Each structure stands twice: as structure tokens, then as C-alpha cells.
Amino acid sequence: xxQPGRLIVISGPSGTGKTSICNELLxxxxxxxxxxxxxxxxxxxxxxxxxxxxxxSCDEFMQMKQRGEFLETAEYLGHFYGTPAEPVRQAxxxxxxxxxxxxxQGGAQVARQMxxxxxxxxxxxxxxxxxxxxxGRKTESEQQQAKRLAEAxxxxxxxRDSGCYQYFVTNxxxxxxxxxxxxxxxxxx
Numbered sequence: 340x341x342q343p344g345r346l347i348v349i350s351g352p353s354g355t356g357k358t359s360i361c362n363e364l365l366x367x368x369x370x371x372x373x374x375x376x377x378x379x380x381x382x383x384x385x386x387x388x389x390x391x392x393x394x395x396s397c398d399e400f401m402q403m404k405q406r407g408e409f410l411e412t413a414e415y416l417g418h419f420y421g422t423p424a425e426p427v428r429q430a431x432x433x434x435x436x437x438x439x440x441x442x443x444q445g446g447a448q449v450a451r452q453m454x455x456x457x458x459x460x461x462x463x464x465x466x467x468x469x470x471x472x473x474x475g476r477k478t479e480s481e482q483q484q485a486k487r488l489a490e491a492x493x494x495x496x497x498x499r500d501s502g503c504y505q506y507f508v509t510n511x512x513x514x515x516x517x518x519x520x521x522x523x524x525x526x527x528x
Contacts, residue, residue: 344370344435346427346453347524350446350498351461352491354472356510360461361440363517368524371436374427377403380418393423411441411448424452436524443494443503450503457527459520460504462495464511 347364351357365371378392379400388394395403400419404412409421422439430437439449446458463469469491473484498504506523510516 342434344431344433344437345524345527346374346431346437346439346449346456348446348449348456348458349438349440349461350443350458350494350504351510352463352469352494353487354469354476354491355461355463356472356513356516357440357461359513360510360517360520361438363513364436364438364520367517367521368436368438370434371438372430374422374437374439376420376422377409378418378420380416380420392420410452411445413442413445422449427453443497443501446498447501447503457506457524458504459506459508459523460495460498461516462507462509463491464509466491468511 349357349361361373365373375390376392377395377400379395379397380392382388382394386392386394397419400421403409403423404421408424410424410427412419412421414420422441422445427437427439441449443460446460449456450458463472466488470484470488473479473487479487498507508516508519508523
């Protein structure tokens with residue numbers, strides 16, 4: 340008998356390890372793959388259209404949005420991003436686990452469009468740990484790190500208050516966190 344897949348949404352503040360978690364889920368979940376979003380941002384060296392993103396013009400993106408073709412959309416740094424709905428739904432029908440790493444506002448949109456999705460919010464062990472992880476990246480100024488910490492408070496509050504996320508997982512140790520998420524996915528079938 341054919342077993343349907345699931346859409347698995349992973350959200351959380353910057354620095355909580357979402358990408359590492361998603362990469363491990365892709366390795367450990369049978370029939371799992373990333374969701375490929377559309378974007379209006381220009382291609383960068385190393386980008387592959389259809390793999391990194393589906394690169395579209397602003398007009399094309401807005402037409403797709405008007406036709407209701409996205410599960411969620413967001414604007415970031417003047418560019419639009421969106422998750423095409425039909426490829427995700429088709430993959431789920433085909434028995435694929437689709438991994439979608441997304442910010443909390445997008446998670447809320449997905450919760451409305453696909454309430455059967457599994458939505459997991461990743462928390463840092465403490466805000467001090469998060470601060471140390473952001474500093475350890477050495478990719479941003481102290482001012483940018485402070486902004487990310489303030490955003491993290493808002494994201495955590497929204498995730499808790501909105502009711503959009505069924506599960507909250509604290510990422511202290513990656514392997515333990517991934518095992519916990521795999522158990523949540525298995526129990527949600």
C-alpha cells in the first residue's frame with residue numbers, strides 16, 4: 340500500500356541549528372528532500388536554477404502569488420521568496436518527506452494552507468547559548484548579533500502564542516535533537 344509523505348516545517352531563530360537539523364533529517368529520513376522555493380533575488384555564483392531556488396522575475400512572482408500558487412511568501416532585503424504549493428503537495432502524495440526550513444511568519448502561512456503538516460520550532464538551550472553561537476559564527480557585527488537576539492525573542496514569542504507549531508524542540512546536542520524530531524515525525528503518522 341502506498342504511504343503518503345509529509346511536509347515537515349522547521350523554524351527557529353537564527354543560530355539554533357535549523358540547517359544542520361534539516362541536513363541530518365535529509366540523511367536519515369527515507370524519501371526526504373528539500374523544498375525548492377522561488378525567489379526574485381539575482382542568482383549568485385554556485386546557484387543552480389531549480390535546485391538552489393527557482394529564480395523568477397518580480398512580475399512572474401506577483402502573478403504566481405495572485406493565482407494562489409504559494410504555500411507562503413515573504414519579503415527579505417527587497418526580494419521576494421515563496422514556496423510553490425503544487426510541487427509540495429504532489430511530493431507528499433508521492434510519499435516524499437518535504438523538508439521546509441522557514442521563518443515563523445511563513446510557518447503560520449503554511450499552518451493555514453496545510454494544517455496536516457508537521458511544524459517544529461527549534462529553541463536554543465538558553466539565550467546565552469544563542470548569543471555565543473551567533474558570536475562564534477564571526478559573520479556579523481556585535482550590533483547585528485544584538486538585532487538577531489532581539490528578533491529571536493519576538494520569534495519565540497510568536498511561535499508560542501500563535502499556536503502554529505505543534506512541537507517545540509530544544510537543540511542542545513544535534514544528534515539527540517534529530518532523534519527527538521524523528522520520533523515526533525514517526526508518532527505524527
